[in-house]
Amino acid sequence: MTVSSSPRGEKAGRPGVTWEQQLARTEQHIADNAPDPAPPNRATRRALARKTRRNR
Template sequence: MTRPTTPRGEHTPAPGVTWQTELVHVETVIDDTAPDPRPNRATRRALKRATRRNR
């Protein structure tokens, strides 16, 4: 048995079957009133060093 050299076409759906496409819009809202997250360890250490130098 030899393999065909042309690619296969798309599968035809059963009669009466249709594709339903739905566009969904997702909105991202950024809350500016939320408190800032805790800074990471390197930032906390840098702030601590800066306050020690200013004393």
């Protein structure tokens, strides 16, 4: 009997099926002089909630 928390091995693939892997590199440039966005305060959150309730 095996324990249900025991790790399972990987299943073997089907014969004739091959995997092609391609690595993609992405870059994101962030301006050094951009201010850090502050999280909205309680009043702002409540105003946004009111606005979304009205627009429904």
